[in-house]
Amino acid sequence: MARDIAETIKRIRKVEGTVSLGTVYSSKYSGGGDSAVADGIRGSYEFTDGRWQGYEGCDFIARYIRIHAHNRGVCPAWHPGAGEKAWIFLDELGVQ
Secondary structure (H helix, E strand, O other), X not given: OOOOHHHHOOEOOOOOOOOOEOOOOOHHHEOOOXXXXXXXXXXXXXXXXXXXXXXXXXXXXXXXXXXXXXOOOEOOOOOOOOOOEOEEEEOOOOOO
C-alpha cells in the first residue's frame, strides 16, 4: 500500500530559471505542467498521484541539464502492458 501522501511529498531545491523540454508529455500525466520536473515537489510512490509526467512511446529530453532518457519502445512480454507503447515517468530532476 502506498504511504500517506503527506509523508511521501518531499521538497527539494527548485531549479532557478527554466527547463526546456524537448519532448511533449502526455496530457494524461502532465505532472502539473511544463515546469513540473523542476518545481521542487517530488511525487509519491504512485505514478497516478498527479505529480508525475508521463511520456508514452518516446524518449525524454531536457535541454537545461541535458538529459536524454531512452524509451524501450514497447513493453516486454512479462509486463501487464505487453506489446503496448512503453512509458517513461518523471518526478523531479535533481543535480548534485
